[in-house]
Amino acid sequence: MVQFSPARLDSSFGALSDATRRGVLEQLGRSDASITELAEKFDMTLAGMMKHVGVLEQAGLVTTKKIGRVRTCQLGPRRLEEETVWLERYRQRWDERFDELDKVVDELTRKEKSDERKNRK
């Protein structure tokens, strides 16, 4: 049974709510990169990219290390396990909920048709 940590889900979903940050994760999934390389790739100032990387680092999705004057980024320890489980459970509930509603609608439609038939008689 996965135990959800609300604060962790808050910070990881928050980190994922930005297209640039998702792009950085996709990039680091291919190869490590320096902040400068990422800033160039995403057409952004160094300061702007550092902010995004900071948010990803806080969420455990990226780790950075400074060698000389270059700060290199790589994927962090978090594999988004809990987030995936949360989404899967939600979708399961969503399906069940709409199945229930479908059944109610079906029943109402059947009842309506049967009433119509009775009224026609």
Add this chain to the structure above:
Amino acid sequence: MVQFSPARLDSSFGALSDATRRGVLEQLGRSDASITELAEKFDMTLAGMMKHVGVLEQAGLVTTKKIGRVRTCQLGPRRLEEETVWLERYRQRWDERFDELDKVVDELTRKEKSDERKNRK
């Protein structure tokens, strides 16, 4: 092939980045509820809950309808399909990336040991 809409992912992950909003979705997965009921359940002001529901509605995760003076909330049309696919792809890349790094480390360790053996001779 799932086409990702960046703006949609921004808004849905943003909507999920708050424990109360995730709680509201879980609640609506069990049964529809009015804003007043949700506000009570989550120990929150009506205005605060309306704001959260607004964010969920914007992201297509909740729909509301007003009957008389009561605004009822239910799960919206979005099933978080794209979000799940995004996470699954990310995790796959994450695994591949760490497999690669493991291989590099293994190779370095083997090389080191073999060098040690050579030096001992």
